[in-house]
Amino acid sequence: MTDRRPMILWFRRDLRLSDQQAVASAASSGRPVIPLHILDETMGGAARWWLHHSLAGLHRDIAALGNRLVLRRGPATEVIAGLIAETGAEAIAFNRSPDPAVAASDEALARRLRQAGIEVITSDGGLLFEPGGIRTGTGQRFRVFTPFWRACRAAPPPAWPLPAPEALPAPSTPVAGDKLDDWCLLPTAPDWARGFAPCWQPGEAGARARLAAFIRHDLRDYGARRDRPDLQATSRLSPHLAFGEISPGQVWHAAHHALARDPARSTGVERFLSELGWREFSYHLLAAEPEMPRRPLRPEFARFPTLRDDTALRAWQRGLTGYPIVDAGMRELWQTGWMHNRVRMVAASFLIKDLLLPWTEGLAWFADTLVDHDVASNAASWQWVAGCGADAAPFFRIFNPTLQSRKFDPAGAYIRRFVPELARLPDELIHAPAADPDRAARHGVVLGRDYPAPIVDHDAARQRALAALASLKQENAA
Template sequence: MRSLVLFRLDLRVADNPALTAAAARGDVLPVFVYEPDSYGSAAKWWLHHSLTALSQDLGGLVLHSGDTLTVVQSLVADHDISAVYWNRRYDPAGIASDTRLKSALGETGIEATSFPGNLLFEPWQIKTGSGGPFRVFSPFWRACQRHDPPALPLTRPEFSNIAPPADVAALGLLPSQPDWAAGFGPLWSPGEAGATERLDDFLNTDLTGYKTGRDRPDQNHVSRLSPHLHFGEISPRQIWHRTQHHCALRSGDQQDAEKFLSEVGWREFSHHLLFHTPSLPDENLNRKFDVYPWMDNADQLRAWQTGQTGYPLVDAGLRELWHTGYMHNRVRMVVASFLIKHLRQHWRHGMEWFWDTLLDADLANNAASWQWVAGSGADAAPYFRIFNPTTQAQKFDPNGDYIRTWCPELAALPNKWLHAPFEAPASVLSAAGVTLGGSYPAPIVDHKAAREAALAGYDAVKSHAV
């Protein structure tokens, strides 16, 4: 009996329930259908390399671009397929596409089965006391921890693959003329093997001190697993159980591990929100924010996107993003707050930029996190919490290592002035070779004035009745 396995954001062989089920039936035809709208520009680079690795791991992979239903129906007929298996998606477009696929296949007598393979818990499993979805993270995560533990990961199945080697280059995923992703290669190892190695390195080297060190962009206490997890090269339950096993051997890491797993929990919460509120990427979860007086300044938006705001920590983060496809999580919060609350640009502008430039761009995480910063989402940051980018830099990059890496034109400034060069005496700037408005931009907004304008805008939200 022949089964078709439809891969999407589950590009792994181990702990892949759909593949395991198909392998138990007989021959397997692994298939990936490329849907261009599902990926930002940076993510396409990762996808190319992840599909290449997957094809090698599987021993072959059928690649197509286009409408999933049309492609699958054609392959079912051409290869005498009797069952189609896949792991579930939870975004609105994915749910609609898979529902349509399951219905159409069922009408023709083809078995169509979906499996839980991409979350620790299905979004409908975790409920409030009244049986509804959660809107606040902490009680959500406590409910997850009270639930039965995630199942043990499945081992790598043995199977007969009837697919030829994949011609991934034919999808045209890599940038050219110019190759703006040239710096990505030395930093990342897409694929299942790279994901497993990254998790092991993190647990053995960088987990200790994670609870506090994760806020320091000048240190290595971060997992950098997010692209691997987004593309499903490693499953959340593999991460969960591998981390628990590590703590059993090294109990001193327990608090750091709990904090790390709670970040995996934020991913769960984001998918929970998106599943229960499909409009999350498009509309304020709190509709009172519909009246917020957003600004529309293309020049300031472009300055933010290119790391030319005049605030070193903000600029460093956005330059890191452009050159590596990644941004440290603490810095993500600072740059997001700056766009929303200093420049008063709609959170969707930031979400769209992150979608196109992040290797780990995930619809649920992206939408939930931007709305959290804006104050319009679930478990939202207080509207009056407006990060001061200077004090944030002084606290979390005290020696300026992160800023000097990504804003080298400021490297010669003493630490006293590095975080706010616009406050430095002219003589200090001259000695460091810094010209505000020349070698480095002057601030595009004044922090105090921007903060007051943002709070005035939030006053309109507070007084608005929905």
């Protein structure tokens, strides 16, 4: 026990003890430490489920170090000022958020605390490379992914991960906090998250286990198998990364270590790291354009003629569009809080181009239903599909859901898992039962009764989307 006044250790979306600079700073400060988490009231429903379990795990890990996680809610500035007044804390350590909207208030908070005589230790957090740190030879920000990632690969690699501390001394007087259960983060009536638990192990230990399993089983052939939703061949680290239960630096070094042990993994490792690169690129874009979740990066798309159609939006959200691959993806999202990347692209394309609904509607639904919701990756990815982002897929490249389904879920195993009412259909019919409704009926699937008829005709919808694009171009040219 130390008689120095305490330091607040503020956990945010960095819910881990290892490779956590703020934790290392607090542990080596020689002060008693008050671990603190302040509830982010803006978090979506699925992410709140994750947060509950992640905090429970962190609570156990901190208890094992002889301390206790203090939970508080309210505006961060007020909570921290209150805690300082209450405990006499004279120092605080936290990792800066890579989200520019939060980073601005972090800076203001740090300034105010320093003026009040509090020692403030802040560190980079959550990314391999600080947003804005990677620039072109002439100091410009990159707008295209490939050269951005090449520059990242040429930059000094992320620091070797820090170990978790061996102790985190507690203050002599216990600090009161909320009970996790009183935050009511878990849904109850109805418990729409009951399918989540079998899929996930939130928390730092779960993140480490997931990474190890991925490296052992799937890293080597990642490049060849990553687009197949039926194979479950990607890392599924995204929620762990989104909550900071594992750092991208830990993932990076683990992948390199695996490569050193088995050079046959090199293609898989490069491809996998480049996906982490897209996460970096998304934050890099958000740092330059904090309005990215709301406004198209390409201003000429601001007046894109979208529709308002609540019935179609609801059918998409519920996985009842009549396009099996889209419906499987949307139901995977609802049942597990996650969706395979290839299917995210197909489902997003369907909303934007086949239904002509605003991409911001899809973004909002994902923000509420994804356990891995990440403000930068979600916005950059929606804009990528909508053709209005940096280095985006051009709008006129419109996914055909049936062809995507045949290519990436060839035997329909993914569809059978999430759209069980189609399970009896033969492989060649499962991707598009509406192509032969009589045959589907002979297999026990009557369209409109057992499964919806397509809510739009893809070919007609494609023409409508291209006409909308042409009208936008005309309007912008006028």
